[in-house]
Amino acid sequence: MGRPRRRPLVWRRVVNGSVPYLLVSPVVFVLFAVLAYPIYYLVRISLEKFGLFELIQHHGVYIGLDNFRSVLHDQIFWHTLLRTVVFTVANVSLTIVGGTLIALLLKRLWTAVRILLTVGLILVWAMPPVVAVQVWIWMTNVQNGVLNYVLTTLHIGNYDGHNWFDSPFSSLAMATTLIVWGALPFVVITVYAALSQVPHELVEAAEIDGARAWRVFRDVTMPVISPILYLLTCLSILWDFGVFTQVYLLITQPAIVPANYVMGVYLWEEAYFKTDYGRGAAISILTLVIVAAMSIFYVRRMVRVGEVA
């Protein structure tokens, strides 16, 4: 009796064992087709002369590392990289520091004011980036933008007819206000949620002992919220480094010049717009390698925190 029973049992185990693989196979297939294969293809094009003509012919001409050499010898690439790093650092620090401060402030507000501010933040969070850009363009407009009017009326200076997009620094500063404004709600609400984990008694005890606000924050609050701050910082760095839509649409076409490129815009202009896809692929690979290297910090922490279990 033992032998005939065994075979179906083994067969069944094989079937059962393959179930999870069957279940994940559609996702794996899509990620392979729309991600893994394109990345392989990206590497291939980066080693080829691939322009509009080659696009129509469906194949390029192998030229080795020439595209990479051309990009790495290009001043614009290095300037853009440096500018993007500074831009990212500015945006991320404003978002994280500002967001944490507002989250701490939320704790000290009357319930009604707190709810009001929270609802306002969620409204901002819900704004589609493309919509927010249009509102920014209207508010910062040279002739009758409300920003110039308010700054002039408050006697901060004479901003009548001031053009915010006449210098790369000022253009990117405007992009920063837009990006930080859009990213703050996420940080505030996440940090605020984390703050509820801070033991109440400990804060009170420290305050009774006469500890100043800064010390309470550093020694009691910070240790509790620092894991979430780490993750938020990683995420913000990755997002802001690869930002495209807000910068590209806010500065708008004729004003976009190499002097105000950030990595995303540089990619679009040099890679796609100029139809030199081979060289563009080289730029893409360099960008993706930088982002991948940075995302290791995030992924590693996610694994350690136990999110991957």
Added chain:
Amino acid sequence: MSHRFARKLGWNALGLAIFAVMVFPVFWMISTSFKTNDQINSLRPTWFPGHPTLGHFENALHKPYFWTDVKNSVIVVLVAIAVAMVFAFLAAVALEKYRFTGRKAFLVLLIGVQMLPGIGLIIPLYVLLAHVPVLHLNLVNHLSGLIVVYISAVLPFSVWTLRGFLMGIPKELEEAAMVDGSSRLGAFVRILLPLVAPGLVATSVFAFITSWNEYIFARLLLNDGSTQTITVWLSNYTAGSKATDWGGLMAGSTLIAIPVVIFFLLIQRKIAFGLTAGAVRG
């Protein structure tokens, strides 16, 4: 006591000031869309439109391609979500209910992939979709090309969030059904599916917002008025006109933001799940 009260008052005043600054752009968008052109173009801003006009909304709605592009957006988003939810749900079940070799690697892959900036992939996706290998199709300027991209864009976080919702379902429930003689699949369909339905809705809404708001690939792959999506329509609103129609632009912006805001408010409480997975861009 009064000193403490004064301090509390100060904090609350600061809170209100931050509220005002943060909400102002949204207020300004809505307020502008109801103003008359005279009020909009005057050098002295009008804060509240005294005699609100609906003219700008009419102009925006009658602007060429508005309805066509809304339809395009809806088609792309709905098809992408439908496919992505089925795929993501199956994978989430595998991750949550089975222990298998490569499971952890798959999870790490999902978060890693989520972090890649879309802009880095515009070249290969453009070239590949202009001439799809094996099938020999040109999907540039076809909605299907964008649908494929959106499916892959929303999959990683959808798997991740759905897995979070599945985790919340007690194993005993499923086991009880199996003891009753149901197969694993039967147990899954009758017990698991209804329980996870709210999670599926929340994740779908999430995916809806992400794809409705998407600009880069919409702009890259669809560049003809009648085949573009609504975000590209909005970004081209002022193109080719001498004097900017601010009222129409703000009315159009308001119209496009409305569905997103409504959906966002609906799922806002559930959103916390996917956040650390980097689900929604700030």
